[in-house]
Amino acid sequence: GAVVSQHPSRVICKSGTSVKIECRSLDFQATTMFWYRQFPKKSLMLMATSNEGSKATYEQGVEKDKFLINHASLTLSTLTVTSAHPEDSSFYICSAPRGTGKETQYFGPGTRLLVL
Amino acid sequence: QKEVEQNSGPLSVPEGAIASLNCTYSDRVSQSFFWYRQYSGKSPELIMSIYSNGDKEDGRFTAQLNKASQYVSLLIRDSQPSDSATYLCAVEGYQKVTFGTGTKLQVIP
Numbered sequence: 001g002a003v004v005s006q007h008p009s010r011v012i013c014k015s016g017t018s019v020k021i022e023c024r025s026l027d028f029q030a031t032t033m034f035w036y037r038q039f040p041k042k043s044l045m046l047m048a049t050s051n052e053g054s055k056a057t058y059e060q061g062v063e064k065d066k067f068l069i070n071h072a073s074l075t076l077s078t079l080t081v082t083s084a085h086p087e088d089s090s091f092y093i094c095s096a097p098r099g100t101g102k103e104t105q106y107f108g109p110g111t112r113l114l115v116l
Numbered sequence: 117q118k119e120v121e122q123n124s125g126p127l128s129v130p131e132g133a134i135a136s137l138n139c140t141y142s143d144r145v146s147q148s149f150f151w152y153r154q155y156s157g158k159s160p161e162l163i164m165s166i167y168s169n170g171d172k173e174d175g176r177f178t179a180q181l182n183k184a185s186q187y188v189s190l191l192i193r194d195s196q197p198s199d200s201a202t203y204l205c206a207v208e209g210y211q212k213v214t215f216g217t218g219t220k221l222q223v224i225p
Contacts (some may be wrong), residue, residue, distance in 0.1 A: 043205070044215045046213070091159075106162065
């Protein structure tokens with residue numbers, strides 16, 4: 001069964017609005033979660049690392065003021081795309097590492113964002 | 117140089133054949149290696165993880181790792197049409213996982 005959930009699975013919004021995406025780890029705690037973005041026929045690009053109890057770590061070129069990340073609890077991280085524009089349309093996927101010793105990432109089902 | 121390189125394909129194999137997917141990486145300190153399968157419009161699904169040199173088998177899947185050559189591969193035996201997907205190679209180093217662009221596999225019935 002799924003170990004990481006995401007909500008919503010699909011969202012369509014108008015340009016200039018903000019969109020919040022939730023990522024939850026199911027039946028395990030995740031002090032760290034990862035947010036990726038994937039454009040069509042491209043690989044996953046890590047956007048940021050969400051850390052429970054501290055600020056997120058953003059990858060180079062990712063605007064922290066545009067992509068707000070909040071790791072509210074040990075099972076929930078949220079990504080808010082603020083003032084979304086059409087170029088933000090993409091497939092957003094979160095993941096959480098689960099395991100002992102070696103990290104194995106489990107991915108959420110993804111959120112497809114379309115900004116009109 | 118890309119950190120993780122894969123041939124984008126498509127790689128076409130007949131049903132029942134062995135599909136061989138390859139991946140090279142540039143960072144010698146990488147410790148953990150993963151293969152993910154991604155169907156169109158879906159998120160990646162972990163198939164195999166491998167941490168030490170040699171082969172690791174799980175059902176129809178075999179992962180092979182050669183750290184000296186910085187090379188990791190995935191063999192799929194008795195390929196099925198349901199195996200048609202994009203296969204992503206992922207490499208972990210410095211607590212960060214980097215993905216290749218993926219190889220598209222087509223299994224022809």
